[in-house]
Amino acid sequence: MSNHLNRRDFMKMSGAAVVGGAAAVTGCATAGGGATATGSIGVKAALPGAKGPRLVIVGGGTSGLTIAKYAKKEYPKFDVVLVEKRDMYSSCFSSNLWYAGLVNLEFLADHSFLDAARNNHYIYFNATVTGLDRTSRTLATSEGDISYDFLVIAPGISYDYGRIGVKDPEAIDALRTIYPGGFISPTEHVTIRRKVQEMEGGVFVQTVPSGNYRCLPAPYERACMIASHIKKHRIKGKVLVLDANPEITIKKDGFHAAFDELYKGIVEYKPGSAITGVDLGNKMLKTEFDSYHFDDAAIYPGVRASTLIEHLGLADPKSPQKEALISQLKYNVIGDERVYVTGDSRPHPYSKSANTANSEGKYVAKVLAARAQGRDINWYSPRTVCYSMVNAEPAEAISVDAGYILDKTGQAIGGFSPDTKLFEKRDAAKGKGTLEWARGMYREMFEA
Amino acid sequence: MDRRKFVKLCAGGAAMLAAGLRAAQAKDFTDFPRVRLTDAAGAPLKAAALTGEQAYVFHYPFRSLPCFLIDLGKAAAGPQNMKAEWGEYAWPGGAGPGKNLVAYVAVCSHQLSYPDKDGSEIRYAAGKSALAGKSGMIVCCAHDSVFDPAAGANRLHGEAEYPLAAVRIEHDAADDGLYATGLAGVELAERFFRVHKRRLIVEYGPGVYREPVGEVAPAIPFDKYTASASNC
Numbered sequence: 001m002s003n004h005l006n007r008r009d010f011m012k013m014s015g016a017a018v019v020g021g022a023a024a025v026t027g028c029a030t031a032g033g034g035a036t037a038t039g040s041i042g043v044k045a046a047l048p049g050a051k052g053p054r055l056v057i058v059g060g061g062t063s064g065l066t067i068a069k070y071a072k073k074e075y076p077k078f079d080v081v082l083v084e085k086r087d088m089y090s091s092c093f094s095s096n097l098w099y100a101g102l103v104n105l106e107f108l109a110d111h112s113f114l115d116a117a118r119n120n121h122y123i124y125f126n127a128t129v130t131g132l133d134r135t136s137r138t139l140a141t142s143e144g145d146i147s148y149d150f151l152v153i154a155p156g157i158s159y160d161y162g163r164i165g166v167k168d169p170e171a172i173d174a175l176r177t178i179y180p181g182g183f184i185s186p187t188e189h190v191t192i193r194r195k196v197q198e199m200e201g202g203v204f205v206q207t208v209p210s211g212n213y214r215c216l217p218a219p220y221e222r223a224c225m226i227a228s229h230i231k232k233h234r235i236k237g238k239v240l241v242l243d244a245n246p247e248i249t250i251k252k253d254g255f256h257a258a259f260d261e262l263y264k265g266i267v268e269y270k271p272g273s274a275i276t277g278v279d280l281g282n283k284m285l286k287t288e289f290d291s292y293h294f295d296d297a298a299i300y301p302g303v304r305a306s307t308l309i310e311h312l313g314l315a316d317p318k319s320p321q322k323e324a325l326i327s328q329l330k331y332n333v334i335g336d337e338r339v340y341v342t343g344d345s346r347p348h349p350y351s352k353s354a355n356t357a358n359s360e361g362k363y364v365a366k367v368l369a370a371r372a373q374g375r376d377i378n379w380y381s382p383r384t385v386c387y388s389m390v391n392a393e394p395a396e397a398i399s400v401d402a403g404y405i406l407d408k409t410g411q412a413i414g415g416f417s418p419d420t421k422l423f424e425k426r427d428a429a430k431g432k433g434t435l436e437w438a439r440g441m442y443r444e445m446f447e448a
Numbered sequence: 449m450d451r452r453k454f455v456k457l458c459a460g461g462a463a464m465l466a467a468g469l470r471a472a473q474a475k476d477f478t479d480f481p482r483v484r485l486t487d488a489a490g491a492p493l494k495a496a497a498l499t500g501e502q503a504y505v506f507h508y509p510f511r512s513l514p515c516f517l518i519d520l521g522k523a524a525a526g527p528q529n530m531k532a533e534w535g536e537y538a539w540p541g542g543a544g545p546g547k548n549l550v551a552y553v554a555v556c557s558h559q560l561s562y563p564d565k566d567g568s569e570i571r572y573a574a575g576k577s578a579l580a581g582k583s584g585m586i587v588c589c590a591h592d593s594v595f596d597p598a599a600g601a602n603r604l605h606g607e608a609e610y611p612l613a614a615v616r617i618e619h620d621a622a623d624d625g626l627y628a629t630g631l632a633g634v635e636l637a638e639r640f641f642r643v644h645k646r647r648l649i650v651e652y653g654p655g656v657y658r659e660p661v662g663e664v665a666p667a668i669p670f671d672k673y674t675a676s677a678s679n680c
Contacts, residue, residue: 359607383591399680401592429677429679430679432567440558
């Protein structure tokens, strides 16, 4: 059971990146600017002396962990330092499965940064980045300055509440706290898990943003997981999916089948329903033509590159999601082959998903290893292998396996590769596959 | 487990140590004790009794390391030069009178998925699989990799970069029996133990999982070995 994604499907992800290719020629205000490392606390970080070219990686998510491991494998002379602000890992991927009890928190979080560093011969440095001076090649952190030969910044995403018409900081804070999106930090997942377990009835709203948001199928998958919980426990409630897009953005046949066949009367799907405002007092979400009452919600606002990218002066001013201005083929900041941006802050129209970040990370590790030795490598596509659980009783899933090709310029991503396949007929085998996919990712990032 | 202990475990004795080190330089297969393959009941497995419809799972050369025995139903030419993460080696081609019998470690070279009693993402698909788009391939649905068992389990598609580790098998024309005699990819076994240690200790017991398999190795039809197979 497979069919192919077409160009229209691809364009759903590429809206944010249309200008990315052109940006390479228009140049960038910040490139080569010699900014000062504001944010330095004025001391050097307490690190062992570099034993080779120092590769500093910011961000211990899928991208950063993959690059830390594989850059060292590709070029053992690299002295790799992973700067991560969290002191405890918990994955964003697979967190939806927790809401239906298919996995527990241990599944998501029983993975140590220390073990990853030890097994793969790099340093895990628990600090927050506060500044960057590209002239002196210095990264400022909350624990002191670090000199680098090569720097990879993989800080993930930040939420953009402006995209749902919310600009007041108090309202943003309330939304963030009471109705978290659940696509960035583990504490959001814990809150959503509690919401699901405490559900006694009423309308739970799951919103789906426009643009190239993190993990296209995840809001629909989450709707299925919560609906599965509602069904199992015979709760008099429903999940209302308010989708900013005109149609389910990926694996639509598989999700529609699940909504219709498994969750009739439990999941209500409303396409073309971009949120334009929120009335927290009355628990109302506004769209262009309607308003919807909710009893509880996971409000996924717009997505943008991590604010860190902007703070460090690396954002493309033309990018609607404030993504980094980098070479789409080599990931370096335009005009600076020492600094790279990867993962979900990249401007590529790739799926912002763990498998893509992992696959891409291995490629970027090869780019870095080659460049550290004065060479270069040819571009090749990452893969997006992405499972979505659509049923929890029993566990059944659908999936997609996508690659990408370059456009006519050869400098930017142009579409899905011809070998892209969709597997939209849900079954238990893919349900098991979903779990093993995640275990494999953990092994990949934390084991040797 | 350090390398020295590991190599010692592989067979013991200076000759085996030398073989292990030679494998570390990635020139060849590592010899392990010759083990007869049996059926589930312990009777010697006959090549003529094999069906090409599915793989058989046996463990070799360690108690927990799963391998696929496959009757390709056609000759697999050898030798072929293979390139793995740990080096290069010559895969000998199929064994048996029809050169149609091959064996590989059933652990995906990508992120080490393997068959257990509950399920398996990696499988030999005798018929056409949706992922490979053709018949007779080993597919791993955890992250969608495809390997060609008629060509040393070379990687054809997906995130895996390298072939599956190969098991050398020998056919005894006198009684149509089958033996496993060596492994190309000791490093993979080492990694398998390290990465899956917690699971293997639960399943086999501390230390037991890395013990030599013993005199014989039962080869169980895949659908009897695992409760649920992938279908990508």
